[in-house]
Amino acid sequence: MTSEPTASPSPAAQPSPADSALVRAARGLPVQHTPVWFMRQAGRSLPEYRAARQGIGMLQSCRRPDLVAEITLQPVRRHHVDAAIFFSDIVVPLSAVGVDLDIKPGVGPVVATPFRTQADLDRLPELTPDMVPDITEAVRLSLSELGSTPLIGFAGAPFTLASYLIEGGPSRNHERTKALMHADPTLWSALCSRLARIAGAFLQVQVSAGASAVQLFDSWVGALSRADYLRFAQPHSATALAMVEGVPKIHFGVGTGELLASMGEAGADVVGVDFRVSLTDAIERLGGRYAVQGNLDPALLFAPWEPLSSAVRRIVDEGRAAPGHIFNLGHGVLPSTDPDALTRVVELVHEYSAAVAAPDADAGRP
Ligand code: CP3
Helix, strand or coil: CCCCCCCCCCCCCCCCHHHCHHHHHHCCCCCCCCCECCCCCCCCCCHHHHHHHCCCCHHHHCCCHHHHHHHHHHHHHHHCCCCEECCCCCCHHHHHCCCCEEEECCCEEEECCCCCCHHHHHHCCCCCHHHCHHHHHHHHHHHHHHCCCCEEEEEECHHHHHHHHHHCCCCCCCHHHHHHHHHCHHHHHHHHHHHHHHHHHHHHHHHHCCCCEEEEECCCHHHCCHHHHHHHHHHHHHHHHHCCCCCCEEEECCCCCCCHHHHHHCCCCEEECCCCCCHHHHHHHCCCCCEEEEEECHHHHHCCHHHHHHHHHHHHHHHCCCCCEEEEECCCCCCCCCHHHHHHHHHHHHHHHHHHHCCCCHHHCC
16 A cells, blocks of 8 residues: 655646545545445436436447446436446456357346356457457547546456356356366366456556556455465456556455455455445454445435434544545445435535544635
């Protein structure tokens, strides 16, 4: 972690995404308010998203730069969040290198021919930028409207991608995945090395086109014990993260309370925390070495304002113990969430954290 403060921009200078609250918090630098964005903010909770997507398949939507930019921008316009997340999916790079798959509504990614043997490695060539010119264009289109708001690029981590490939679709227990990693560690390692390079290249394409931060999603890695995580997942996540240069890196998984420090050690600047662990416990487990992101339970957005707002304030307060805190949910926005609840949470995080950061200075605003 960098802890040396850099000079603040002069008031006259054009604000840049590299100096945004999100990037500064990710680097452990002082901020005037806690930055906030939401995993899955670009998606089904928004009527304008449903309208834009009408009649267009999910995977197809992810490859149309005009549509990708529009959907990426929608939550920024509506909620005034501190970052956009690039609209895509963790399986887009696999599809780009030629894996036959689809994203089925209400199900998720489904792979036509699941990965089973050494021969299947031939279906996973390297990802090169010329395979995804649409991604570069969509990032550039998004940046032209984002101005000083940073764009977060993302990819799926090797373990989570391997699970979709091996199981053929979403899985509760990841039994085939775990069977393969223990039965044939050499094949597992070869598969995850390929996936790490694909994920790292996909992240770097987004960064080269102008993304100001990246998030590596290892959504399902909480299914592993720490010993198995260290042996079978962490080295490959580390490869993917090491391929990204020049921007802060966020690393997130679900049910990863036991893995937080090991996920930080994979090469993250920010460790994402799900809602099962308090931020206070997470910060302690991380030894104060990383910024944190999280961790409001997405289901609390369905509760009345009083319990919801007190949970938000508590999370802002707990986050102050870390070198940096990015407010987020503990997992993605649920599709039936009232978008107005998200907008109110953004307002509260901004107001409450600014008042705490500068209690005597008119809430830190000019
Ligand atoms: O707003 C954002 O966060 C940006 C877009 C985004 C999507 N998927 C769009 C999407 C991001 C960051 C993802 C990542 C993703 N995709 C993850 C990691 C994040 C997590 O939730 O843990 C995972 C595991 C996937 C795989 C996947 N794709 C799932 C589980 C699903 C949901 C299936 C369903 O329909 O319930 C998808 C489809 C998907 N990806 C949708 C969106 C907006 C829904 C498709 C639709 O609108 O029809």
